[in-house]
C-alpha cells in the first residue's frame with residue numbers, strides 16, 4: 001500500500017470530529033464485516049463514529065460482533081452531523097442508496113473511499129481502491145497491518161467473514177495468495193471460523209433449496225455465445241417469500257457449471273425492471289465490462305445491471321419486452 005496515501009488517511013481520520021462509516025444498501029458479509037471492523041478501529045482511536053447501511057439487513061448477520069450498532073433507517077442519522085464519511089465496499093455512491101443526500105453535502109464533508117470493485121469511480125477525497133483484492137475486508141486488514149493496528153478477536157471474525165463471503169469460501173477466482181494469507185493471519189488472531197461457516201454457508205432452509213431447484217430447472221444454454229441463462233420471476237419470489245441472499249446464493253452456485261463461458265441470471269423486479277447478474281470463472285473474460293454496456297458494473301468475475309422491461313414466457317424460453 002502506498003505510504004503517502006496511508007499518511008493522508010491518518011491525517012484525515014485524526015482531523016475528523018465525527019465519522020460516519022457507510023456501506024452499501026442491503027449489506028453483505030463483506031460490507032458489514034469490513035465496515036464494523038473499521039468502526040472498531042475508530043473506536044480504539046477514540047473517534048466518535050456511527051455505522052450506517054440502508055436496510056434491510058439479513059438475519060444471517062446477527063452473529064457478527066458489533067451487529068447491534070448498525071443503523072439501517074435513514075431517519076436514525078443526520079448526515080450534517082459528520083465531517084468525515086468513510087464509505088466501504090461501494091463502487092459508486094448510488095450503491096449506498098442515499099446518493100442524492102451525499103451529493104447535497106457541503107464540500108467541508110470529506111469522503112474516504114475504501115473498496116475493491118473494478119468499476120470504482122474514485123469518488124473520495126482519498127481513494128483506497130484495489131480491484132486485485134478479494135474483498136474490502138482484505139483491504140482493511142492490509143491497512144491495519146500497515147498502521148500496526150492490533151487486530152482484535154472480534155475484528156478478526158468480522159474481516160474473515162468478509163473474505164469468506166466475497167471469495168465464496170475461497171472457491172471463486174477472487175481467491176489469491178494474498179487472500180489466503182490474510183485469512184491465515186486472521187485465524188491466528190482468533191477469528192471464529194466455525195461460527196462464520198455455520199452462519200454464512202450452512203444456512204440454507206428447505207424453502208431456499210426448493211427455490212434453487214426451480215431456478216436450476218430453467219437453465220438454458222446459448223452454445224454460440226457460450227452463455228447459460230436462467231430467470232427468476234416475480235411469482236417465484238412471491239411464492240417462496242425469500243430474501244436477496246437466497247438469490248445471490250443460487251447465482252454464485254452457478255459458478256460450479258462446467259463448459260459455459262459465463263452465466264446470466266435475469267430477475268424481474270417489483271418496479272417493471274429486470275436485474276441481470278453475470279458470473280464467470282473463465283480467464284480473460286471481464287463481465288464488469290459487459291455489465292457496464294447495460295449501465296451496470298461490478299467485478300471482473302461477478303457483475304450486474306438493471307434495465308427496464310419484463311420477462312415474458314415464449315415457446316421454449318423467455319424474452320425481455
Ligand SMILES: [Mn+2]
Pocket residue numbers: 030031089116134135136166
Ligand atoms: Mn465486497
